[in-house]
């Protein structure tokens with residue numbers, strides 16, 4: 371069994387992305403709670419950054435807390451996972467935001483300096499793809515260079531991945547992301563991918 375920290379992106383005063391009245395912070399919480407439930411039922415140890423629509427400490431503070439736990443071994447994390455949703459839109463000449471509907475699909479972001487981060491992201495992406503979920507760019511993983519934004523993967527000591535579940539601006543994907551059956555399928559595939567990386571399956 372393993373020890374994880376999960377993070378439902380945004381929350382409280384910070385809605386994250388939004389589209390057609392759907393807020394990223396609400397979807398990330400629903401998905402993270404389901405992931406947490408499954409990880410606990412499979413016997414893993416879990417810390418999570420929020421269990422409700424609450425304000426949380428800043429991302430850099432959360433990262434420092436995770437690092438303190440990790441360094442002190444109380445607990446030491448096998449992996450940390452942050453959950454997000456995406457939007458792709460541009461501002462038209464009339465000032466309205468228009469969806470770029472060519473953008474869709476699940477992807478994982480990891481630090482280029484972390485081989486284990488890459489392996490965790492790849493294991494999750496493979497599992498999600500096998501479950502029939504569309505991957506962004508046919509599954510080509512994103513990498514973000516060290517020192518450029520995304521504190522979750524660059525300022526943390528444990529193996530870290532940030533998962534973008536899909537695009538709120540893609541009508542079909544938005545409907546899927548809000549569908550409980552799809553959520554069940556996707557969260558199960560994510561947890562299977564995490565366990566595949568840890569090697570407990």
Ligand SMILES: [Zn+2]
Nearest residue numbers: 379386454455
């Ligand atoms: Zn986000």
